[in-house]
Amino acid sequence: MNYRPFDPSFLLQSIPALLPYLQITLFVGISSIVFGSIFGILLAKAKLSSIGPLRWLAQGYTYVMRCTPSIVLLFIVFYGLPKLVDGLFNYQIDDWDRSVFAIITFVLLFGAYVSEVFRSAYLAVPRGQYEAAVSIGLTPLQAVIQVVIPQAMIIALPNFGNSVINLLKEGALAYTIGLIDLIGKGNLIISQNFGAYAIEIYLACMFIYWVMALLIEKVFFIIEKRLDKGQTLKTVQTVKQDKKRARLFLIKGVKFHGPGS
Amino acid sequence: MDLDLDFMYETFFKILGGISTTLELTILSLLLAAPIAFYMAVLRLNDAKISSGAVRVYVSFVRGTPIILQILLLYSLLPSVLNTIVQTLGINFNVFDAIDPFFYAVVVFSLNTIALLSEVFRSALISISKGQLEAGLSIGLTRFQVYIHVIIPQAMVVALPNICNITVNLIKGTSLAFLMTVKDVLAIGKIAASFGYNYIEAYIDVFFVYIILCTIIQVLYTAAESKISTFRAMHV
Amino acid sequence: MLMQIKNVRKQFNGVDVLKNVNVDVQKGDVIVILGPSGSGKTTFLRCLNFLEQADEGTMQFDTLHLDLSHTSSSDIAKVRKKTAFVFQNYNLFANKTALENVTLGLTAGRHVGKSEALAIGRQALDKVGLSDRYDYYPAQLSGGQQQRVGIARAIAVKPDVILFDEPTSALDPELIGEVLRVMKKLAEEGTTMIVVTHEMKFAQDVATHVIFMDGGVIVEEGAAEDIFVHPKHDRTKMFLKRILPCGGICEEYECR
Numbered sequence: 001m002n003y004r005p006f007d008p009s010f011l012l013q014s015i016p017a018l019l020p021y022l023q024i025t026l027f028v029g030i031s032s033i034v035f036g037s038i039f040g041i042l043l044a045k046a047k048l049s050s051i052g053p054l055r056w057l058a059q060g061y062t063y064v065m066r067c068t069p070s071i072v073l074l075f076i077v078f079y080g081l082p083k084l085v086d087g088l089f090n091y092q093i094d095d096w097d098r099s100v101f102a103i104i105t106f107v108l109l110f111g112a113y114v115s116e117v118f119r120s121a122y123l124a125v126p127r128g129q130y131e132a133a134v135s136i137g138l139t140p141l142q143a144v145i146q147v148v149i150p151q152a153m154i155i156a157l158p159n160f161g162n163s164v165i166n167l168l169k170e171g172a173l174a175y176t177i178g179l180i181d182l183i184g185k186g187n188l189i190i191s192q193n194f195g196a197y198a199i200e201i202y203l204a205c206m207f208i209y210w211v212m213a214l215l216i217e218k219v220f221f222i223i224e225k226r227l228d229k230g231q232t233l234k235t236v237q238t239v240k241q242d243k244k245r246a247r248l249f250l251i252k253g254v255k256f257h258g259p260g261s
Numbered sequence: 262m263d264l265d266l267d268f269m270y271e272t273f274f275k276i277l278g279g280i281s282t283t284l285e286l287t288i289l290s291l292l293l294a295a296p297i298a299f300y301m302a303v304l305r306l307n308d309a310k311i312s313s314g315a316v317r318v319y320v321s322f323v324r325g326t327p328i329i330l331q332i333l334l335l336y337s338l339l340p341s342v343l344n345t346i347v348q349t350l351g352i353n354f355n356v357f358d359a360i361d362p363f364f365y366a367v368v369v370f371s372l373n374t375i376a377l378l379s380e381v382f383r384s385a386l387i388s389i390s391k392g393q394l395e396a397g398l399s400i401g402l403t404r405f406q407v408y409i410h411v412i413i414p415q416a417m418v419v420a421l422p423n424i425c426n427i428t429v430n431l432i433k434g435t436s437l438a439f440l441m442t443v444k445d446v447l448a449i450g451k452i453a454a455s456f457g458y459n460y461i462e463a464y465i466d467v468f469f470v471y472i473i474l475c476t477i478i479q480v481l482y483t484a485a486e487s488k489i490s491t492f493r494a495m496h497v
Numbered sequence: 498m499l500m501q502i503k504n505v506r507k508q509f510n511g512v513d514v515l516k517n518v519n520v521d522v523q524k525g526d527v528i529v530i531l532g533p534s535g536s537g538k539t540t541f542l543r544c545l546n547f548l549e550q551a552d553e554g555t556m557q558f559d560t561l562h563l564d565l566s567h568t569s570s571s572d573i574a575k576v577r578k579k580t581a582f583v584f585q586n587y588n589l590f591a592n593k594t595a596l597e598n599v600t601l602g603l604t605a606g607r608h609v610g611k612s613e614a615l616a617i618g619r620q621a622l623d624k625v626g627l628s629d630r631y632d633y634y635p636a637q638l639s640g641g642q643q644q645r646v647g648i649a650r651a652i653a654v655k656p657d658v659i660l661f662d663e664p665t666s667a668l669d670p671e672l673i674g675e676v677l678r679v680m681k682k683l684a685e686e687g688t689t690m691i692v693v694t695h696e697m698k699f700a701q702d703v704a705t706h707v708i709f710m711d712g713g714v715i716v717e718e719g720a721a722e723d724i725f726v727h728p729k730h731d732r733t734k735m736f737l738k739r740i741l742p743c744g745g746i747c748e749e750y751e752c753r
Contacts, residue, residue: 199337
């Protein structure tokens, strides 16, 4: 390998070439999130259900998915699903678009992760909310839909946001099964240049992902603020106080003690 | 669907051999990352403009970018950088042959883990009541002593579940080490598969191995958690 | 004179919390500081062992002469080695047993050998009536027991003065008595104590000197019977009226 200086201009030039393929990355990501959330809700319901075997199945599935690296699942779905479908239905799916395999993989994974988020958020809503609702005459179903779930959604929001960002990052692996998404295109550019400019391309991809992650964080924060009615988010005042406390705590070993006794 | 079960049986044990590399990679990265991450957490809590800001940017960047890109970038970058350094210093050392890719893998995963761990340490330290520090100071201990004897032990108990999460994710993350030609679990699986094109069988084996690994880690952490949190035993 | 504190001033966010407080402490004194919330009494106490830093003031403590606004950390450490603090919410080290809580100040802070520290620790815990709780963690103890461990922790380091910040305010009523009993015992043995409290009967029984603070200044001070039976200032009278169980100034020394 020759010594070749880092070329920032190439980095900047490559971004317009890469951005169109961001659409593919986002397509896979958003589809996975939408279908994965539906799957996740079903799984969460199963985990909360009173039917023992259903609960164990759902919990077992979540556990297994939590232990599995995304790339391993990706390969299993990519190589295994066609074989399975062929064996069961005698139907060839080998030549389906790679993005479908990616979406299936991430739906399976995201569903598992997010089912935990939903389940714990649902359980975090105090039982008293449901009890109050039914005691003023709502049916159990109404109580759940109108009182419990809206509150659960707000509790779930921060963790759901984290899961979304994580999913998009995991989605970066889709290029390994041949999908030409952002990184897939990046690798193409690198090989078109005989292996040069790898650093510039990867940095460009990293910046694009970083910006996406920051945007999503911001969006979720705004949504939280709009939906929250004082339940979970700390006010700006308390956040500032916390920061000041944390600072004083370490620097002076002093507890922030306002005018008191 | 017909699976070559004999192949699966044989390969399973070959793949198990890769566990040592995977575990070494994970444990080494954790051990190297921990002290640096702790220092970064302290920097963040002290909140001096430049150092705290630098840490925030670092953590944000590492958490906002996929680890695969971190691997691809560093694997392209590190050898050339080392090579440049070696050549300018005039040392007769062939970076590309002599350095085991395991080294690069440790660097990548450590850098990644540092960012994640520092956030965990930071929130654990903040959660410890300030009264603990005050009490320690008021009987004449130095701040350093209070940290060592009182605050850090409690912070570690709070942090443990999150550290377990980070460990499990790290084990899964090391599955990507094969891209750096490290012979971990997945790498061995891929190699075994390529002989007779038994890809699906090999990957199913790998799948089971990771479940085993994951379970062991979680069992260990649960045991550790119950051991060190005896003082929380009957608390509300 | 063990300790002489003069001209203490402190502001929080532009508000004067302490406006000119002067206190003299003799060895063996039990000084009780009373006053409404916001009077500055806890802030004053915390300034004494530098958990808060005063804006102005001087302290003479034994052989030390200190400027409270600019105190070096080594001087702060010296003061902290000669004092001990009992907190309103006990602040026991959550990760240590009762005995370890008591001995930490000795082993880590004063380089006392382990076996000697354990002996002193057990003695201190015995004194507060917790001989059967050496190895219990704070989470396994009641509030009153925790506070008594806090007191044991303070006496184990053999300080010249013990500072008490509303030691019983966070306790359920039935647990207050056991803590006050321990504090009385200490007072009777001649321990120098400065106590911020609302426990009037304790003050009447045990205090050698009572200080009434309001609005950051000492309004009135004197012997216990002077303050409780013959208060001079109107503010003192109003405060006592609200606080004392008999609803008015006590005609007799003890209010029934």
